[in-house]
Amino acid sequence: MSFCGLKLGAIKQNLTALSGGDWCRALAVAGLVLYAVCVLVSNPAGQSTAFLNSLIFRRHGRYLYTNTDITDLVFGIATSASTWKTRRNYIEGWWRPNITRGFVFFDVPPKEYLPWSSISPPYRVSENVSRFQEFNKHAMPFAIRMVRVIKETFLEAPKGVKWYVMADDDTVLFLDNLVEILSKYDHNEYYYIGCNSEAVGSNADHSFQMAFGGAGYALSYPLAKALARNLDECIKRYPNLYGSDHILQACISDLGVSLTLEPGFHQIDLHGDISGFLSAHPHSPIISLHHLDYTNPLYPAMNVFQSLKLFMNVSRVDSSRLLQQSICYQKKNNWTFSISWGYSALIYEDILPPSHLERPLQTFVPWRNNYRAPAFMFNTRYPTNNPCEAPHFFFLDSVEQKTGGYEIVTNYVRKWDRRLPACSKTGNHSADSLSRIRVISPAKRYDGGEGKRRECCDIVRIYGGSDITEIKLRSCMEDEIIA
Ligand SMILES: *[C@@H]1O[C@H](CO)[C@@H](O)[C@H](O)[C@H]1NC(C)=O
Ligand SMILES: *[C@@H]1O[C@H](CO)[C@@H](O)[C@H](O)[C@H]1NC(C)=O
Ligand SMILES: *[C@@H]1O[C@H](CO)[C@@H](O)[C@H](O)[C@H]1NC(C)=O
Ligand SMILES: *[C@@H]1O[C@H](CO)[C@@H](O)[C@H](O)[C@H]1NC(C)=O
Numbered sequence: 001m002s003f004c005g006l007k008l009g010a011i012k013q014n015l016t017a018l019s020g021g022d023w024c025r026a027l028a029v030a031g032l033v034l035y036a037v038c039v040l041v042s043n044p045a046g047q048s049t050a051f052l053n054s055l056i057f058r059r060h061g062r063y064l065y066t067n068t069d070i071t072d073l074v075f076g077i078a079t080s081a082s083t084w085k086t087r088r089n090y091i092e093g094w095w096r097p098n099i100t101r102g103f104v105f106f107d108v109p110p111k112e113y114l115p116w117s118s119i120s121p122p123y124r125v126s127e128n129v130s131r132f133q134e135f136n137k138h139a140m141p142f143a144i145r146m147v148r149v150i151k152e153t154f155l156e157a158p159k160g161v162k163w164y165v166m167a168d169d170d171t172v173l174f175l176d177n178l179v180e181i182l183s184k185y186d187h188n189e190y191y192y193i194g195c196n197s198e199a200v201g202s203n204a205d206h207s208f209q210m211a212f213g214g215a216g217y218a219l220s221y222p223l224a225k226a227l228a229r230n231l232d233e234c235i236k237r238y239p240n241l242y243g244s245d246h247i248l249q250a251c252i253s254d255l256g257v258s259l260t261l262e263p264g265f266h267q268i269d270l271h272g273d274i275s276g277f278l279s280a281h282p283h284s285p286i287i288s289l290h291h292l293d294y295t296n297p298l299y300p301a302m303n304v305f306q307s308l309k310l311f312m313n314v315s316r317v318d319s320s321r322l323l324q325q326s327i328c329y330q331k332k333n334n335w336t337f338s339i340s341w342g343y344s345a346l347i348y349e350d351i352l353p354p355s356h357l358e359r360p361l362q363t364f365v366p367w368r369n370n371y372r373a374p375a376f377m378f379n380t381r382y383p384t385n386n387p388c389e390a391p392h393f394f395f396l397d398s399v400e401q402k403t404g405g406y407e408i409v410t411n412y413v414r415k416w417d418r419r420l421p422a423c424s425k426t427g428n429h430s431a432d433s434l435s436r437i438r439v440i441s442p443a444k445r446y447d448g449g450e451g452k453r454r455e456c457c458d459i460v461r462i463y464g465g466s467d468i469t470e471i472k473l474r475s476c477m478e479d480e481i482i483a
């Protein structure tokens with residue numbers, strides 16, 4: 001019955017978090033807890049755990065095991081003296097000095113970067129791994145140093161950490177979404193949370209059961225502890241695996257733990273223009289991006305770091321809606337609008353159903369292009385010149401908090417002309433003259449993801465001689481069908 005003590009411990013934490021006005025509910029909950037304990041005693045082997053779970057932990061429709069916040073996480077990031085100069089731009093984009101905890105680990109002391117910047121994570125130098133030389137047959141020569149970052153982070157970390165998050169120096173993390181996702185899981189259990197690659201070939205080469213390291217992944221405290229204790233022995237068992245993330249997956253599997261997939265972690269094993277992918281993000285909060293050195297800049301007509309700055313700026317305004325897709329229709333013109341919040345707005349000159357628009361337009365190519373189809377872990381659509389299928393692409397231009405603070409406005413502008421005639425089968429309603437789309441959303445976090453619906457939208461206003469369309473996001477009504 002050890003689980004009983006554990007769960008009751010968590011209940012206590014939840015109760016102490018209640019504010020004054022919640023006391024009535026707290027008393028009611030306490031009564032139910034007593035009832036639950038009675039059920040537990042009379043039926044110890046039965047379904048009482050499930051009963052307790054559904055009773056206590058389902059607040060606001062989500063499992064909240066504990067009040068996880070950013071200081072419950074510690075980050076371990078592998079870098080090197082040769083990559084830090086440019087890669088620090090990625091890390092400093094998401095790191096919160098004096099709030100986030102963790103370290104970057106160098107291969108050699110970073111003498112040329114001293115005095116150390118206070119907006120970077122503190123640095124450490126990885127332990128010399130030459131003693132593992134005979135076990136290093138890895139194609140990636142620094143794999144052993146990288147996999148040991150989890151152990152070195154565990155040993156350096158302060159007490160009371162719930163989650164250990166590992167990432168590369170070119171990973172960009174969205175911290176509020178990460179914290180929200182992790183709070184769904186019980187950090188006292190053994191969790192390995194991340195995502196595999198977008199490219200079928202990358203998963204086939206490594207493992208479909210592996211959390212790709214560039215996407216970042218989270219390990220719960222007991223798992224990080226067990227790994228840290230067993231890691232050096234484990235490294236010797238797998239001298240031939242390719243990357244540090246694959247060695248780690250093997251070591252985690254040895255402990256009897258398997259991957260929990262969260263689709264918001266993105267390895268981005270894609271090359272070129274990823275706008276099709278980012279315009280049809282899975283219905284789950286975005287947690288990370290990676291490999292931005294290998295893709296076109298996020299927004300066109302900006303360089304990599306300018307466009308990342310804009311993306312991080314908008315993420316600070318509302319990360320919960322970032323890249324979340326909403327679809328609405330302007331029946332009078334037979335147009336479909338597909339918004340990827342904070343990123344893009346697409347107009348199609350036809351009425352297209354959500355099931356179609358949820359498939360990314362394949363504007364990109366896989367990491368390695370020498371695999372047979374299917375190349376991706378998701379369905380795609382091929383870009384075409386059919387005027388009824390090819391969207392008008394608008395990209396984020398600016399974000400503003402409206403007066404009163406109840407609404408957020410994101411503005412999307414056309415970056416290039418579509419250069420196609422109008423779709424004739426739907427009545428020749430060209431969208432060419434439209435130059436700007438304003439999207440109004442509530443200034444409160446969207447509770448999306450598992451078990452939740454996408455937000456609906458309405459076209460509320462057309463002005464500026466019909467070249468600006470204003471769209472408002474809202475919760476869908478009970479029986480509302482988006483198409
Ligand atoms: C972080 O805290 C230290 C010590 O309190 C302070 O010197 C430093 O300026 C702070 N850094 C930032 C970026 O706020
Ligand atoms: C690691 O130790 C070996 C053997 O002592 C030494 O030759 C090597 O230079 C060391 N490497 C680093 C990066 O300090
Ligand atoms: C991001 O926000 C900062 C602070 O508000 C602002 O100075 C900067 O111009 C913004 N950058 C971009 C690319 O929007
Ligand atoms: C919309 O398209 C349909 C064909 O898909 C057509 O029958 C209808 O007349 C069009 N409506 C308008 C307002 O053009």
Ligand SMILES: *[C@@H]1O[C@H](CO)[C@@H](O)[C@H](O)[C@H]1NC(C)=O
Nearest residue numbers: 421422423424425426427428
């Ligand atoms: C749309 O335009 C084409 C070419 O100008 C024309 O042939 C067609 O009849 C038009 N369709 C409608 C529904 O107006």
